[in-house]
Amino acid sequence: MTMLHTVNKSPFERNALDSCISLAKAGSSILLTEDGVVGAMQGTSHSKKIEEAMANISFYVLGPDLKARGLSESNVVNGVKVVDYSGFVDLAADHESVQSWL
Amino acid sequence: MKFGILVNEGPYTHQASDSAYKFAKAAIDKGHEVFRVFFYHDGVNNGTALAVPPQDDRHIPNQWSELAKQHNVDLVLCVAAAQRRGMLDEDEAKRNGKSANNVAEGFRISGLGQLIEAGIQADRLVVFGD
16 A cells, blocks of 8 residues: 655654655655645755655645745655655655654 | 644644644645544634734734634534634533633534544544644
């Protein structure tokens, strides 16, 4: 079953992203939103975890939330796709269920 | 596709109310149906009729009311969460002997069964919270 996971907290604040990555099944997707977008940035102590997990899981980040925080799309980890709210809706529709990691 | 949305956080707190509203709007704009938004915990404060935010700020309760009016979205406040937080519609105010009610247009108060039903009837239930 394909699942869309959403993570809305920075990995520096809570361990939701870590838990999510360790429990997400191969073929599922993780969308980083709100403060969670910090987790998508290159060169942080968490980037490597995403790069490694990318072999089995697709990563997305919500563009408007990056912009609201002054974070540049060009600084996200290579392979993380930037989507807008319309893309968020598509992701929710394209996966069989949505799990929010709050 | 049929979407249900659960909002667990109050307005102007972190971002959940804004994210949920933007998601709902985007889904409707793409031709999907958002048939219910269920407000739970502090989320019930999204339904206040008494919010007066500064004029240059978004009016979150009004945004929801407008969405309900335009697109026939069912906005439901959890009754137990609402009563604890002083959110009363006309019936609840009367039943509890209170002198006023404060539930905004388009919102209604009901029970958790409405959340369960949303989970069953919607193709996807998307949760926003803190």
